[in-house]
Every structure is written in C-alpha cells, then in structure tokens.
Amino acid sequence: MRALGDLIRPCGPVIEEGAAARARERLANGPAAPEAIAAWDSLAPVFSASPYLSSLATRAPERLAALLRADPGSSLARILEETTALAEQAGQPDQTLRRLKGELHLLTALADLG
Secondary structure (H helix, E strand, C coil): CCCHHHHCCCCCCCCCHHHHHHHHHHHHCCCCHHHHHHCHHHHHHHHHHCHHHHHHHHHCHHHHHHHHHCCHHHHHHHHHHHHHHHHCCCCCCHHHHHHHHHHHHHHHHHHHHC
C-alpha cells in the first residue's frame, strides 16, 4: 500500500497563482505542513482551480494530512465504514456526515486529478 501523497502527480498548470499561494501559506503553518509541502506540486493546480477543495483542505488541514499519509483504498474503506455505521444510528448526525462528505470529495478529487 502506498500513501496518496506518494501517488499523486501534478494534473496541470497552476491557474490562479494567488489562490495557490494563499492555500500554501495556510497549510504550511499547520498540522498538514510536512505532507502538504511534500505534495505541493500536485496540490497547487487542484487548490488554485477549486476554491471548494482548497477550503476543505485549509479548514481541516489534519484531514488533508491524514488523507495524504494513507493508502487511498484504505481511506475510502474507512469513510464508507463510518458512513454505514452512522446510517445505523438513530438521530441526525449532520456534522459527522458533512465531515465524511468533505473527506470523500477531497480524496476523490486528489486521486482522480493527481
């Protein structure tokens, strides 16, 4: 199994330099710094073109770091297991479902584009 951060490659040019620079600045000083900086050439085109994905990564940098450190198949399995477990619980676990949805979006985009 290989980590997502080791598998992804740049998907194209950095379209919006300012957006990429802002995302890098926010990530470089947080818990995702080592992983984000190591994979920056692959992350920059994605985060410069997608404010949504950039926001997911910078609002919860620990989520990005965990995804970059883990095997993408293992991350997907974990997300699906957590979602299934939530579906079996009573009540409205809205916040947890939003977190899982964001993780799935970020994982899918990075695996697809990278």
